Amino acid sequence: xxxxxxxxxxxxLGAYYCxxxxxxxxxxxxxxxxxxxxxxLSEVEFCSLIARKRRLKEFNERQxxxxxxxxxxxxxxxxxxxLALTTEHFLSARQLLAAEVGSLHTLxxxxxxxxxxxxxxxxxxxxxxxxxxxxxxxxxxxxK
Numbered sequence: 381x382x383x384x385x386x387x388x389x390x391x392x393l394g395a396y397y398c399x400x401x402x403x404x405x406x407x408x409x410x411x412x413x414x415x416x417x418x419x420x421l422s423e424v425e426f427c428s429l430i431a432r433k434r435r436l437k438e439f440n441e442r443q444x445x446x447x448x449x450x451x452x453x454x455x456x457x458x459x460x461x462x463l464a465l466t467t468e469h470f471l472s473a474r475q476l477l478a479a480e481v482g483s484l485h486t487l488x489x490x491x492x493x494x495x496x497x498x499x500x501x502x503x504x505x506x507x508x509x510x511x512x513x514x515x516x517x518x519x520x521x522x523x524k
Contacts, residue, residue: 383413385461386413387494388413388418388460390425392406392410405523417461419463420462421491422491465490472496476493488509492512501519503520
């Protein structure tokens with residue numbers, strides 16, 4: 381299945397740039413999306429993910445820098461469409477959280493709000509996050 385655009389969850393970015401069990405599936409899924417979309421929040425979370433992997437000694441400093449440099453190059457070259465979060469995104473996330481019956485986390489609410497307001501499918505490998513997206517009528521591309 382090919383999609384025009386999809387909002388890419390940070391976990392998918394992690395699988396794409398870091399060798400792990402879902403790496404091949406993440407690459408295949410990303411290649412099927414004409415315009416993968418991220419936000420500035422995605423970029424910050426991705427840097428945090430790499431820093432955590434570095435602290436856990438999954439990567440050395442050089443490897444972490446290479447991954448961040450490659451991601452930065454992809455962002456700079458327009459591989460991803462980058463969205464900025466607005467006040468409206470934060471207000472909508474607040475409403476999502478106030479109405480949420482599940483266990484939606486704060487940053488996930490912001491990501492869902494971006495997908496919802498921009499009318500994008502959500503690409504994720506997180507089953508709970510996918511369920512939350514479906515509860516809010518957001519189409520989901522689940523990586524397995």
